[in-house]
Amino acid sequence: MTLVLILLCSVLLAAFELVLQPLYAGSVPAPVGTVVAIVTMPWLVRGASAEFGSAAAAGLPIVAFVLTIGVLGTVAPGGDVMLPATWQSLLLAVVGIGAGLVALRGIAMRPAQP
Secondary structure, three states, rough: OHHHHHHHHHHHHHHHHHHHOOOOOOOOOOOOOHHHHHHHHHHHHHHHHHHHHHHHHHHHHHHHHHHHHHHHHOOOHHOOOOOOOOHHHHHHHHHHHHHHHHHHHHHHHHOOOO
């Protein structure tokens, strides 16, 4: 049940990040979704690892993030595209996946507990 909750949080946060990504501060792009992804992806990966103790379970929030960004970003209801072909979209994808993978690497490289 906890893993389902962590994956649901990953999906909802990815959708929230998609909504925040195209924000502007005046005429300057302010990709707030990227900042949220930097904070939340390692948190979700470490939470899944702490709950289940395996690197495979810890990687599932990254998979949920990628699927959510891929589906909601390109095929939204009504034909809307939430992830336009801009540098902000690429930044969200790269930073979100990268932050999760860095946290997953830290989990995978941790010495085994006796």
